[in-house]
Amino acid sequence: MLTARCPRQTAESLFQMNILSELRDRFRPVLEQLTDDAESLLEMIRPSQDPRFGDYQANCAMPLGRVLKKPPREIAERIVSELNVGDLCEPPEVAGPGFINLKLKDAWIAKCIGDIAGDDRLGSEPVKNPRHIVVDFSSPNVAKPMHVGHLRSTVIGDAIARMLRFAGHQVTTDNHIGDWGTQFGMIIYGYRHFVDADAWQTDPVGELARLYRLVNQLTEYHAARESLPGIRKQLEDRRAALQQLEMDSQADDGSRKKQKKAMRRQIAELEERLQSLQARIDAVESSAELRNQAREHTDIARLSRLETSRLHAGDPENRALWEEFLPKCLEALQRVYDRLQITFDLTRGESAYHDELAGVVAELKDRGLAVDSDGAVCVFIDGNEAPFIVQKTDGAFTYATTDLATIAWRVRELQADEILYVVDSRQSEHFRLLFATADRWLEQPPSCRHVAFGTVMGRDGRPYKTRSGDVVGLESLLDEAVQRARPVVDANDDERDEPLLTEEDRRRVADIVGLGGIKYADLHHNRDSDYVFDWDRMLATTGNTAAYMQYAFARICGIFRRLGIDRSAVAASDGPVLLPTAEERTLALQILRFSEAVDDVLADYRPHLMTVWLFETAGCLSRFYGACSVRDAETPDLRNSRLLLCDLAARGIRTGLSLLGIETAEVM
Numbered sequence: 001m002l003t004a005r006c007p008r009q010t011a012e013s014l015f016q017m018n019i020l021s022e023l024r025d026r027f028r029p030v031l032e033q034l035t036d037d038a039e040s041l042l043e044m045i046r047p048s049q050d051p052r053f054g055d056y057q058a059n060c061a062m063p064l065g066r067v068l069k070k071p072p073r074e075i076a077e078r079i080v081s082e083l084n085v086g087d088l089c090e091p092p093e094v095a096g097p098g099f100i101n102l103k104l105k106d107a108w109i110a111k112c113i114g115d116i117a118g119d120d121r122l123g124s125e126p127v128k129n130p131r132h133i134v135v136d137f138s139s140p141n142v143a144k145p146m147h148v149g150h151l152r153s154t155v156i157g158d159a160i161a162r163m164l165r166f167a168g169h170q171v172t173t174d175n176h177i178g179d180w181g182t183q184f185g186m187i188i189y190g191y192r193h194f195v196d197a198d199a200w201q202t203d204p205v206g207e208l209a210r211l212y213r214l215v216n217q218l219t220e221y222h223a224a225r226e227s228l229p230g231i232r233k234q235l236e237d238r239r240a241a242l243q244q245l246e247m248d249s250q251a252d253d254g255s256r257k258k259q260k261k262a263m264r265r266q267i268a269e270l271e272e273r274l275q276s277l278q279a280r281i282d283a284v285e286s287s288a289e290l291r292n293q294a295r296e297h298t299d300i301a302r303l304s305r306l307e308t309s310r311l312h313a314g315d316p317e318n319r320a321l322w323e324e325f326l327p328k329c330l331e332a333l334q335r336v337y338d339r340l341q342i343t344f345d346l347t348r349g350e351s352a353y354h355d356e357l358a359g360v361v362a363e364l365k366d367r368g369l370a371v372d373s374d375g376a377v378c379v380f381i382d383g384n385e386a387p388f389i390v391q392k393t394d395g396a397f398t399y400a401t402t403d404l405a406t407i408a409w410r411v412r413e414l415q416a417d418e419i420l421y422v423v424d425s426r427q428s429e430h431f432r433l434l435f436a437t438a439d440r441w442l443e444q445p446p447s448c449r450h451v452a453f454g455t456v457m458g459r460d461g462r463p464y465k466t467r468s469g470d471v472v473g474l475e476s477l478l479d480e481a482v483q484r485a486r487p488v489v490d491a492n493d494d495e496r497d498e499p500l501l502t503e504e505d506r507r508r509v510a511d512i513v514g515l516g517g518i519k520y521a522d523l524h525h526n527r528d529s530d531y532v533f534d535w536d537r538m539l540a541t542t543g544n545t546a547a548y549m550q551y552a553f554a555r556i557c558g559i560f561r562r563l564g565i566d567r568s569a570v571a572a573s574d575g576p577v578l579l580p581t582a583e584e585r586t587l588a589l590q591i592l593r594f595s596e597a598v599d600d601v602l603a604d605y606r607p608h609l610m611t612v613w614l615f616e617t618a619g620c621l622s623r624f625y626g627a628c629s630v631r632d633a634e635t636p637d638l639r640n641s642r643l644l645l646c647d648l649a650a651r652g653i654r655t656g657l658s659l660l661g662i663e664t665a666e667v668m
């Protein structure tokens, strides 16, 4: 089979390609004759899991058979007889109870490959109806130790924003930093009482983090001491009750067993709580300095809250301190973003909405959406026990009030159609109530989505903490990634007969591999799941890692370099695309499925589906190398065709990684 192709000229003339949408377009008119709900049936056309059943499978005859009360096989036969796919598929086969198996024609695959030659988008088409989407991500509480969880939001949010832009949407990224919360009251209190003037001069951000931790520690110490007797009492009661039950029940029936088991669990939980409270207390009491500070600042919790309310009420001194602290916190944050190459269109923190909060609450009350309840103002949403508190008993507005004002602002000022919140799954209740309230409150509510993610765990099964647990800690985490990547890069280059990298190259490549490794390790997990932070796996050059993908890209560049051929020249030449082996065909098909990967990611905001495409592509490539020699191809046309596949795979890998915010290097 042989297909001549025309050289590509301009970006605009590039062919657009999405096999799955093409197949669905072909099925649509046929299904529409049979049912009113063709769209949901079209969803049932999917890539097949097993190549024996073709490249794609349509399973729509089964549900259709149930509705139409006809044997699904009969319906499948009817669909096939009316289907017009002769140009792209071999004659479809009906299998089993009524599966329709579709195998693409080699000639059609070859034609499509020719059509997308030279295209960095691999034929991925921009959406027909672009929306304006605000992506709210990263959004750390500044002046409070930042942890790896913030890295998750930052990396996932950035990938989603890049992907949406790539797909043609209008995107506004907004870093909704927590710059107005109780942590400022805490550091204001800390600054007034405990600041170390020298440390403040030399490292203000480090000093602020220390002050935050100190005030937090003292606050928790007093809270622990206060709650200790109550917990002890509860524990004693539970223990006594258990003893009673054990004495009473000589005959152990099932329900008593259950009861006892539940009690033992409660006792274990109480013991654990008691232990952790005691540890908090011991940590302070074992240090003479902390002990003294604790004794002198017994009312620290209330007084720091007071500092926060003074700030909110416009107290000039607190306002001046806030204005001094904030830029310093932001600078430290910016260093992390710069290293990660992450930018925001807006950094509009909570403080920006302060003046609107009273108005929001008044409006909610006017409209009967919020009511007074035990001195607080709450929105009650049917089906939810917890109220959505928009003003607390002390008059303070909340995280919730600010988020409502923020939605209104984004609709009013940005004309947002959709808002994505890339935030820890532990906040899902907050967002459920927020969206439900916004839906009732706003005339034209945007469509809102909580793009939730799980926790980063340490090897010990507990949430992962950087050693010092602060922003600086996050920076040193990035440093460590790059440091650990360096020997990987060195080893690879030293293995060559003649190393290719200068010292400076090696440093740059280590940066790309290290930071890419951190991002990819996060992104290749389904975002809902917790995952274990593991340096060795992260930087491995085999397996589903950034390094593996980056080396796969560089390997292709190496093939071209050694042959002395320019990649873009191959893309522009007009030889035929030849797919004589199964490995070439599979690689070609995988390349054509890039745009499906983009669709898959955006269907439910799951960047890991792009890593699935990348990893499968790397697998296809290595099987292709095993079966097909590029240099020693039997004919110049075949060599050229193989080079074209290599070039497209390289473009796909580079684009795929860049959509995840990860860089590549041609030589590494």
Ligand code: ARG
Binding pocket: 136, 139, 140, 141, 176, 177, 178, 403, 406, 421, 423
């Ligand atoms: N600052 C919050 C936190 O660190 C996250 C904010 C997320 N965005 C939002 N609009 N609520 O938990």
